[in-house]
Amino acid sequence: MAGIWIDTDMGSDDAFAVILAARHVPIDGMSLVAGNAPLAQVTRNAAGFAGLLGWDFPILAGVARPILGPLETAQRILGDSALPLRGEAPLFEADACAGAASFGPFLPSLSAWLEAADEPRSILALGPLTNLAILALARPDLLDRIGRLVWMGGAVGRGNHTPSAEFNAFADPEAVQILLDRGVALHILDLDACRRVLIDEADVTALAAAEGRNSVAMAQLLGGYLDIALTRGRPAMALYDPVAAAALIAPELFTFTPARIQVECSGALTRGRTVTDFTSPRPNGWVATDLDAPAIRERCLSALAQV
Ligand code: BDR
Numbered sequence: 646m647a648g649i650w651i652d653t654d655m656g657s658d659d660a661f662a663v664i665l666a667a668r669h670v671p672i673d674g675m676s677l678v679a680g681n682a683p684l685a686q687v688t689r690n691a692a693g694f695a696g697l698l699g700w701d702f703p704i705l706a707g708v709a710r711p712i713l714g715p716l717e718t719a720q721r722i723l724g725d726s727a728l729p730l731r732g733e734a735p736l737f738e739a740d741a742c743a744g745a746a747s748f749g750p751f752l753p754s755l756s757a758w759l760e761a762a763d764e765p766r767s768i769l770a771l772g773p774l775t776n777l778a779i780l781a782l783a784r785p786d787l788l789d790r791i792g793r794l795v796w797m798g799g800a801v802g803r804g805n806h807t808p809s810a811e812f813n814a815f816a817d818p819e820a821v822q823i824l825l826d827r828g829v830a831l832h833i834l835d836l837d838a839c840r841r842v843l844i845d846e847a848d849v850t851a852l853a854a855a856e857g858r859n860s861v862a863m864a865q866l867l868g869g870y871l872d873i874a875l876t877r878g879r880p881a882m883a884l885y886d887p888v889a890a891a892a893l894i895a896p897e898l899f900t901f902t903p904a905r906i907q908v909e910c911s912g913a914l915t916r917g918r919t920v921t922d923f924t925s926p927r928p929n930g931w932v933a934t935d936l937d938a939p940a941i942r943e944r945c946l947s948a949l950a951q952v
């Protein structure tokens with residue numbers, strides 16, 4: 646499979662998604678965007694993972710705030726680092742995040758990657774779509790080189806960050822709107838699809854006992870991620886971003902249905918809501934409507950156990 650580009654706001658599930666993708670496909674570049682945490686923290690997280698896991702693909706700095714409106718993060722759920730952990734041990738060495746200072750701007754690299762394409766490229770988007778909207782505005786000539794843009798975002802049903810909206814959509818609805826306006830066809834893994842792929846305590850225990858070089862660190866991370874659900878009285882946590890990664894590397898595990906996708910940019914109560922019409926005669930993207938949850942879970946957990 647040809648290499649892919651990843652755009653991410655580098656929380657725990659983003660890291661799981663990158664680990665899963667990297668196991669199956671070359672990663673040609675990764676751009677960072679504010680989302681789960683402000684860009685400076687997202688950047689430290691990416692540098693930390695690069696050091697811990699030996700990521701040697703280019704990492705580029707993206708945009709620090711949404712197209713319009715104030716920065717919205719998920720830190721009230723995830724904590725300041727956006728990497729909640731089990732236990733006291735730090736995930737990264739004290740100086741592991743030093744490499745963050747050397748990350749250059751994303752737009753020249755992403756543009757060059759698309760320009761060099763002799764066949765359509767695949768992009769995996771795991772956060773707010775701000776960087777990709779900037780690409781659409783700055784280099785509209787390159788949009789037809791994007792073959793598949795797979796995004797974890799939106800909600801056909803209820804939201805998570807607000808009752809109406811999923812976090813990545815809520816954090817930058819105008820970015821979604823820009824891409825839709827420019828005719829970029831999204832493949833969406835929405836909340837409803839991702840909520841079918843769950844991890845629980847047994848998975849954390851199994852990961853801690855695995856023999857991968859970083860299994861203990863991964864169990865710390867998966868445990869902290871699971872605690873988001875446990876502390877709210879739920880026994881299992883949805884694997885959001887890895888489901889989108891799985892859709893790129895193993896499309897045979899998914900059914901995508903054409904739909905007309907729109908986003909609410911103005912509603913006072915519904916800002917960020919994605920409105921999905923499966924009956925429209927004018928579909929502009931695809932939404933995952935069925936998936937093989939056990940197979941996706943297994944691929945993700947096995948990647949974490951072997952990293
Ligand atoms: C999405 O929001 C972020 O917090 C996660 O990383 C995921 O991309 C889920 O709504």
Ligand code: CA
Nearest residue numbers: 654659771772
């Ligand atoms: Ca994310």
